[in-house]
Amino acid sequence: MLNITLAHVLTLSSLLLSLGVAGMVLNRRNIIAILMCLELVLLAVSLNLVGTAYFRADLGGQIFSFFILTVAAAELAIGLAIVTLFFRNRGTIEIDAADLMKG
């Protein structure tokens, strides 16, 4: 039987982060899917911090995770507002349609 250590938590969070990045690559044209994958990446980072806070017996990681949660909520509200606006103007949520600046 394994005994969970910090390395296990960090491995899990690495896998979750990679999964989130892979989702961004696979759904690279769909803004909503990219936002969802971004949430996965942020969850991975939070998991990292909370795991470290637990095994090092330091509350700082939890505080930082708290702020990540705040920023994620704010980012998501603005992001979804922009998606709604983008759909209203362009009739699609495809990322390739955002080419007004020729980037």
Place this chain on the structure above:
Amino acid sequence: MIPDLLFLLFSAGILAGGALVALGKNPMVGILGMLLAFLNGSGLFILLGAEFLGLLLIMVYVGAVAVMFLFVLMTIDIDFAALREGWAPYLPLGLVTVGGLATLLILAVQGTALNVGTPVVNPEAPQNVVALGQVLFTQYAVPFQIAGLLLLVAMVGAIGLTHRPRRDIKRQDVTAQVTRKRSEAVVLTNPATGKGAYPDHWVGKGVEKKR
């Protein structure tokens, strides 16, 4: 023993949810996968001694974020399957990048320095919520206030971005009423016989000149 089993269970749930988000064809499936991942993540947070954050994760993500995603998905009428087409050319590069990233990260955390086990829990230590409050409102008071300001800015920004003022209804404009001058509204005139009471400069502003 039981914490280890719970850890495995929650890890499997998180990874399954993440796989649903990343690989699901339907964004509704993706939202459900996100919910699965966050519910299991909150269980893992509680397992790792962060009770407040675990409950907060349920409240914020399951209660607010998922509903927000559902609202946006409901209002957007689009063929999501068509959006997924054309990812095959990016697969090799993506696989190399993501696989390399995952391998590097996992190799990096296998060092012995991170192989620390369960810490000794001090029975005198206050509850998680109490301990969090003791530092959040003292040591981290300024970041806490800034976080509140950030949420306010995000709320105002989201409303400002999506708000559409209606132009097809008449509304009372208090500013226009207050700044209106007497000279724009009242005209004292002394009409000549047979010419009518309308002065010349009213003509064209919705007033027909009567002769």
